[in-house]
Amino acid sequence: MNKKIFVFVLTLIPAFGSLVVINRVEPYILGLPFVLFWAICWVGLTSLFLIIANKLDPASEEEENI
C-alpha cells in the first residue's frame, strides 16, 4: 500500500512542476528564453517520472499475475 502512495506522489511531481511558470526571459538556455526552456524541461521530466512510476507500480505486477 505504501508503494502505491509513493507511486502516486511520484506522478504528482510532474503534474505540479509542469504547471509552475518561471516568467522570465533571461538567462537564455540552448538559445531559448528561460520560460520556454523550463517548460520543455518538464516535458522530458514528465516522461521520466511516469516511466519510473510504472516500473514501481504494484498494479503492473498484479496484472501480470492474472
Added chain:
Amino acid sequence: MNAALLVILFFLVLCIWLGLQARKGKEMSMEQWSVGGRGFGSLLMFFLLAGEMFTTYTFLGASGGAYRAGIPPALYAFNCFYFVIAYWLLPPVWKYAKENKVISQSDFYEKKYNSQGLGILVAIISVVAVIPYLVMQLKGLGIIVSEASYGSISPHVAIVVGVIAITIYVTVSGMHGAAWTAIIKDILILAVMVFMGFYFTFHYYGGIQPMFEAIHTANTEFLLFPKQGLSISWFVSATIMTALAFYMFPHMMAGVFSAKSGKSLRINAGIMPIYQIIIVFSLLIGFSAVIQVPDLKGADTDLALFKMAKMSFDPWFVGVIGAAGAMAALIPSSLVLTATSTILSKNIYKVWKPNTTDQQLAKLTKMLVPFIALVTLFFTFNGGDSILTLYLMSYSFMVQLFPALFFSLWKKNPVTVQGAFVGMIVGSLIVIYSTIKEMSLATLFPSLPNVIKDLDLGLAVLIINIAVTLGVSVITRKSVARVEDDADISNPA
C-alpha cells in the same frame, strides 16, 4: 495544377490506398471497424493515441498561437498534465470496458450507471463537442490546400475536396486504416517540422538565441506571460481543463478500448511526452514568422507557417509540407468520424430500434459518416474563429462528461444517475450560452481580480458541474433511501 498540388494529391491517394490495403483479409465487423478488434499491441496503440496529438493544432494552431500571442499559447501547447491524467484514469476505464464488453464511450456511461438515457445524453454532448473539433481540422485542411495551391484553389473548394477525401477514407477503412497511415503521417510531419524549425531560425536569424533576442528587442512583452488576459492563471486553468477533457472524446476512448492491457496504457503515458517535443519546432516556426511576416491578423495568424514556407522554398517542397499538414488533418478527423458515427448508431439508433441487427448497424454507421461530414461543412463555412478558439470550445463541452466518469471509478460511486444527468446538462447549457454570447469570466464579472477573471471558462463551468452533480446526487440518494425505508416499514419481513 502546380507541383505542390501534385505532391499533396499523391499523398492523399496513398492514404486511401493504404486504407484499402488495411481492410484486406479482415472481415469488417462492427467491433473490427470501431475498435480494431481490441487487439492493438502497445506499438500500434502508441501511434494511434500519439498520432491523435499530431493534428492540425500541432501544425498550424501551435505555430499560429506563438506567432499571435507569444509565450502563453506556446507553453499551453505542451500540456504535460495530459499524461499524468492518462496514467491514472485510463487503466481502470480500460479494465471496466474489457470486463463489460464496452465498445464506445457512451456505452461506458450507459453500463456504469445502468441507464440508456445517460448513454444517449453522453452521445449527444459528444457529437456537439466533436463538431467544432472537426471544423478546426477542416479549416486547417482548407488553409493548407489553398495555400499550397498558391491561391489557385479557394479554401472553400479545398475544404469540400477534403471532406470528400475524409469520407471515402473512413468509409473504406475504419480504425485499421487509421492506425497504419498514422505512422506514415507522423514520420512525414516530424521530418518536415524539424527541418523547417531549424531552417527558418538559422536562415533568417542565424540561430535560435539571436531570433528570440530579436523578438525580445522588438517587443519586450512578447516572451512573457502578461499580467492579464492570457495570464499564468489562464495557462494553468486551460491546461487542467484540456487534460481532463482530452480522454473524454469518443475517439480517444475508442483508442483506449483498443489497447491490450492496462500496463500498455501506463507505458504509453510515459512515452507520449517525448512526442510533444515536436511542438518545440512548431513554436520555433511560429516565432520565426513574428518578424518576417508581421502583418497577419485574426484567424489569418494560423497561416504563419505557410507564409514562411512559401517565402523560403520551391513549390514542390511546399507540397510536401502541405501533404504532411493534410494528413495531420485527415487522420485525426477520420478517427473522430469513426467514433462519432459509432456512438450515433449504437447508442442512439439502436436504443430507439432495439432489434436492429449488427449488420444493419454497421451499414448505418458507415452511412452516417458523410452525414456528419456535411453538418461540419455547414459550420466550417459559417464561422471565422481561429484554430485555438475552436480547440478550446470543443474541449469545454467535452470536459462536462468528466465528473460522472471520474466518480464512477470510485469504489462507492457517490453520483446517482440523476446527478450525472443534471450536472452534464447544466454544464453543457452554460457552455452553449457563453459560446453564443461570447462571454468569459472577465466580461461577466469585470470587477474580480485578474487571477480569477482570466480562468478558463470551461474549467469554471466544470466546477459548477461538479457541485450540481454531487448536490443532486445527495438529494436523490436521500429520497431513494427514504422510499426504501418506507417500503421496509410497509413490508415488515
